[in-house]
Amino acid sequence: MRLNQTKSQQLFRKAKQYIPYGVNSNFRYWGEEGTPIMARGAGAYVWDADDNRFVDYRLGFGPVILGHAHPIVTQRVAEAIQNGVLFAATTPIEIELAERFTRMTGMDKVRLSNTGSEANMHALRIARAYTGREKFIKFEGNYHGNFDYVMFSGPTANAKLLGSRGRPHRLSATEGMPAAIRNYMISLPYNDSEMLERALIQHSSEVAAVVLEPIMGNVACILPDPAWLHRVRARCDELGIVLIFDEVKTGFRLANGGAQEYFGIRADLAAYAKAMGNGFPISAVAGRAEIMAVVEPGRVAHGGTYCGNVVAATAAATTLEIIETQPVIDTIFANGRRLMTGIGEILGRRGVPHVVTGVPSMFSVLLGKEEAPTDYRSYSEFDAELFGLLGGELIRQGVLVDDDPREPWFMSYSHDAAVIDETLNRVEDAVNAVFGRAGHPQAVQRAA
Numbered sequence: 001m002r003l004n005q006t007k008s009q010q011l012f013r014k015a016k017q018y019i020p021y022g023v024n025s026n027f028r029y030w031g032e033e034g035t036p037i038m039a040r041g042a043g044a045y046v047w048d049a050d051d052n053r054f055v056d057y058r059l060g061f062g063p064v065i066l067g068h069a070h071p072i073v074t075q076r077v078a079e080a081i082q083n084g085v086l087f088a089a090t091t092p093i094e095i096e097l098a099e100r101f102t103r104m105t106g107m108d109k110v111r112l113s114n115t116g117s118e119a120n121m122h123a124l125r126i127a128r129a130y131t132g133r134e135k136f137i138k139f140e141g142n143y144h145g146n147f148d149y150v151m152f153s154g155p156t157a158n159a160k161l162l163g164s165r166g167r168p169h170r171l172s173a174t175e176g177m178p179a180a181i182r183n184y185m186i187s188l189p190y191n192d193s194e195m196l197e198r199a200l201i202q203h204s205s206e207v208a209a210v211v212l213e214p215i216m217g218n219v220a221c222i223l224p225d226p227a228w229l230h231r232v233r234a235r236c237d238e239l240g241i242v243l244i245f246d247e248v249k250t251g252f253r254l255a256n257g258g259a260q261e262y263f264g265i266r267a268d269l270a271a272y273a274k275a276m277g278n279g280f281p282i283s284a285v286a287g288r289a290e291i292m293a294v295v296e297p298g299r300v301a302h303g304g305t306y307c308g309n310v311v312a313a314t315a316a317a318t319t320l321e322i323i324e325t326q327p328v329i330d331t332i333f334a335n336g337r338r339l340m341t342g343i344g345e346i347l348g349r350r351g352v353p354h355v356v357t358g359v360p361s362m363f364s365v366l367l368g369k370e371e372a373p374t375d376y377r378s379y380s381e382f383d384a385e386l387f388g389l390l391g392g393e394l395i396r397q398g399v400l401v402d403d404d405p406r407e408p409w410f411m412s413y414s415h416d417a418a419v420i421d422e423t424l425n426r427v428e429d430a431v432n433a434v435f436g437r438a439g440h441p442q443a444v445q446r447a448a
């Protein structure tokens with residue numbers, strides 16, 4: 001089955017005339033043939049420039065928790081913008097949002113910004129100011145955004161170059177960073193209590209923060225080992241280190257109180273974004289009152305022209321109101337669980353070695369092995385190319401997933417039982433096309 005994407009291809013050629021690679025974020029470039037041009041979305045569906053319809057499991061890399069163009073969010077934003085969008089002053093909607101946000105997350109204080117990168121950047125600065133220390137611990141495969149301090153050994157690192165487990169290299173994710181900046185970060189494998197202990201013995205008096213993704217939302221939703229997570233919390237308490245949870249993907253997606261509620265562990269500071277605004281650009285750094293108290297005019301900088309603007313604050317206040325007052329997370333989990341199980345059964349019937357990792361609101365499908373990965377190194381033993389074949393076929397069948405298995409399948413409140421039925425039928429067809437008798441012999445051979 002081939003999609004007609006004539007118009008998309010024309011538009012992509014035009015985009016490249018003005019925009020490097022035709023995309024406004026490198027992660028959106030899927031090659032000369034496959035880079036999509038999307039025209040619109042509604043609920044669980046998106047349509048490309050050629051009007052091909054897809055069930056959307058990318059959801060803009062996670063934010064669209066209620067579904068595209070949610071009518072209530074859209075209506076409230078449309079009403080609000082009639083009265084102006086930016087005043088360089090606190091507005092009533094920011095206060096309403098902050099009250100609901102702190103109640104849902106259990107955090108004492110919150111400051112708003114626009115992107116997940118900004119929220120993490122501020123969290124790190126606040127932790128450094130609070131402790132008077134400069135270094136921080138970060139884990140291999142964790143992604144915290146597009147600012148220099150954290151861009152080492154992330155989800156795009158070549159796992160073969162990470163060095164030995166005992167002496168991990170800090171691989172930079174981009175050119176253009178000052179070389180010395182790597183000296184501020186200590187890179188460790190995820191879920192490894194022994195390596196954590198070793199690093200703390202060596203560096204604890206210099207470490208301001210441990211920053212982590214409480215589910216590896218940029219590497220196949222690898223789950224934290226609860227014992228490791230508790231150990232991280234306990235050692236941070238003992239050593240006066242600020243524990244930062246990067247809840248950019250997990251916040252308002254795992255539970256109303258995010259990963260902290262889901263795993264029963266409190267962070268000192270946390271960064272939120274994505275699901276908070278159902279696609280509108282908003283983020284937050286939040287935390288314990290004592291730590292957030294360092295944010296003070298003339299002391300620790302936090303700010304930005306658009307922080308808390310009316311568009312984003314209205315979208316977030318409405319999105320959180322819906323999440324808090326309707327069974328959003330429970331519904332997503334029930335439907336997501338059925339999808340995860342169904343995909344596993346389809347692959348199992350075809351004898352394809354696989355594991356479905358993560359939680360029902362964000363999960364990944366990994367092929368080639370059956371044992372769940374525990375860190376970036378064990379993830380790299382799976383067959384990403386084989387998933388790429390299946391992902392490409394799913395897209396042709398009208399199920400939009402990232403064809404890179406590191407990026408999760410995201411669920412929304414609009415992915416109801418009928419959408420899951422439709423998806424499972426298409427997954428069955430795609431699996432048959434890739435692994436069936438008429439499918440790619442290469443795929444069958446690779447799966448064997």
Ligand SMILES: Cc1ncc(COP(=O)(O)O)c(C=O)c1O
Pocket residue numbers: 061114115116117118120143144145146213217218246247248249273
């Ligand atoms: C866990 C995590 N942290 C931070 C970010 C950066 O957020 P943004 O792209 O909004 O700057 C992302 C983006 O995907 C993320 O997944």
